[in-house]
Amino acid sequence: MEMRTILVVEDEREIARMVQAYLLREGYRVEVAFDGEAGWLKFRELKPDLVILDIMLPGMNGLELAQRIRRESTVPIIMLTARAEEADRVAGLEMGADDYVVKPFSLRELAARVRAVLRRAEGALPAEVIHAGPFTLDLAAHEAKLGEKVLDLTPTEFELLAFLARYPNRVFTRRELISALRDRTYATIPRTVDSHIKNLRRKIEPDPDNPVYILTVHGVGYKFNPAGGG
Numbered sequence: 001m002e003m004r005t006i007l008v009v010e011d012e013r014e015i016a017r018m019v020q021a022y023l024l025r026e027g028y029r030v031e032v033a034f035d036g037e038a039g040w041l042k043f044r045e046l047k048p049d050l051v052i053l054d055i056m057l058p059g060m061n062g063l064e065l066a067q068r069i070r071r072e073s074t075v076p077i078i079m080l081t082a083r084a085e086e087a088d089r090v091a092g093l094e095m096g097a098d099d100y101v102v103k104p105f106s107l108r109e110l111a112a113r114v115r116a117v118l119r120r121a122e123g124a125l126p127a128e129v130i131h132a133g134p135f136t137l138d139l140a141a142h143e144a145k146l147g148e149k150v151l152d153l154t155p156t157e158f159e160l161l162a163f164l165a166r167y168p169n170r171v172f173t174r175r176e177l178i179s180a181l182r183d184r185t186y187a188t189i190p191r192t193v194d195s196h197i198k199n200l201r202r203k204i205e206p207d208p209d210n211p212v213y214i215l216t217v218h219g220v221g222y223k224f225n226p227a228g229g230g
Helices: 013-025 036-046 062-070 086-094 107-121 155-166 174-181 190-204
Strands: 005-009 029-033 050-054 077-081 099-102 129-132 135-138 143-146 214-217 221-224
Touching: 005 013, 005 036, 013 029, 013 107, 029 036, 036 050, 036 062, 050 062, 050 107, 062 077, 062 086, 077 086, 077 107, 086 190, 099 107, 107 155, 129 155, 135 155, 143 155, 155 174, 155 190, 155 221, 174 190, 174 221, 190 214, 190 221
Parallel strands: 005 029, 005 050, 050 077, 077 099
Antiparallel strands: 129 135, 135 143, 214 221
């Protein structure tokens, strides 16, 4: 398998070097940038397979950089933050991040998150095609279409849509969706799912404020309605 390239954007140089050294031992090619502008330039140069991005950066912060990256790429992004507040984590996810890790973190946990996110990006799902209403999801090719339009989804958005489309009209709680999207040993927050659903609705719904495909079941969770408005 081709060596995967990871870009680490972290202004705390000791943390950046520790992450770089650990991931190098895990078999990845790892490049480091210490501020947002340098991170953007390296991203454009390297076209990495995954970005590990600190929120609190000098100059262009991590949220701004994530937003800029998302304008032109669906590359997986893992956010690093020293803040434990839920709002900060949700903000990162709403900018298009696939996962987040709160400092202090173990390098072993970070490496596990990297493997999990890359598996999703590589389409490590059964080789099959899901047809659900106007949607076609090719799991082997990791491609989603709405009619003839190819959807520009992040790896996490693709996996979430594929999971819901497998079970049309079945209601899933947020916790069930979290379990479907990540290793069960990782603690997370229900609003993580809300953020991904919000981003997904922006890309697939005719009117994201009045969704017809991914419906909210109040007090329970979400369900996928392949019939849409029909």
